[in-house]
Amino acid sequence: MTAKISVWDIWIRMGHWAVVAAIAFQWFSGEDLGLIDAHATVGILLFGWVLFRVIWGFAGPKYARFAQFAPKSVTAPFESARALVTATPEPTPGHTVIGGLGVFILLTLIALAALTGMASSDDIFFDGPLVSLLSNEWVELASRAHPRVTDLLLIVAGLHVLAIAWHQLIMKEPLLAGMWHGKKPGHGHTPGQPPANSRMVWLRGFVFLMLCLGGAYGLFGIAIGW
Template sequence: MATGKVKVWDFPVRLFHWSLVTMFATAYFTSGDAEAPHQWAGYVALALVAFRIVWGFIGTPHARFADFVPRPATLATYFGLLVRGREPRHVGHNPVAAVMIVFLLAMVAMIGSTGWLMTTDWGWGNEAVETLHAGAVKLALAAIAFHVAAAVFESVRHRENLVLSMLTGYKRR
């Protein structure tokens, strides 16, 4: 391509990403007063995670887990280079970002599953389920803050606007 850009994030990945951001924020900000929007946002978030897991196996090359989920040795090597300020730029997700994606998918699945359980006869009023739900939300919020900070750091470090990339789908070659 003459522009020096390459398509990395396909439309389904970008739609998933921003839809999940919207559903998580909706569920979070309606958790106290608006039970129906809170629950529906949680159900949609669960459906989005299910979609992303499927897309991670059948989607376009950069969307596939096989393309970006690292082996432990690859993650350790990358992390060592990152700590020394010598990490390479990746066209797709770097190994640390890949681990964050898997973690966030797991947290949203845990939040949605425990939220659903709290609507069942078995889970309603179950303190352990409520504690697990609230704890997963807190962990997810911390991970989201780290994810955003890391995206800003990497954008500055590699002179590339990653937020714009997640909107347009393109990164520099």
């Protein structure tokens, strides 16, 4: 076991578990018209969180940055997938290439779920905030796409959980604890500057997160509204 280093900052960790809770809430609230305002609000905040995660992919600490886990060659995802299937640990403290690809897909699907939701109408009780800005064809398309996109999100999230269980139980890698307290085996890598658990990262993340959540809610929830 190599020495542990700080990998996931407070905002990645709190954001992750809040997103899991929020998406669980979206599943039952989407079917219940009495909860549609809460459903729309949480969906808009999820969109704000994706915005934050994209900014954090360029301005966050070392292992949060997309450059750390974006594939460096066409073959890299296949090599990483083979390592996963054959239970061969990859000596990186952050996401593996195939895990990182999963992160990009999950973020895209969450953004698409929120955007199609905002452009959805049930023609009776609810028009999303983007409905008044779009033609009928787009609104119809978005209303039909929303349940399909959210089904796909559920499937990819399920695969993500299976992959985490595989790492944790078969490959004996402490990923879950890492997403809880932020520290993972360093495999000889440096924590980066400023480190994920520094006050600077805490403050910078707080500012960006508030701007993204407030901006998304201010624009879609209040300025355009529904």
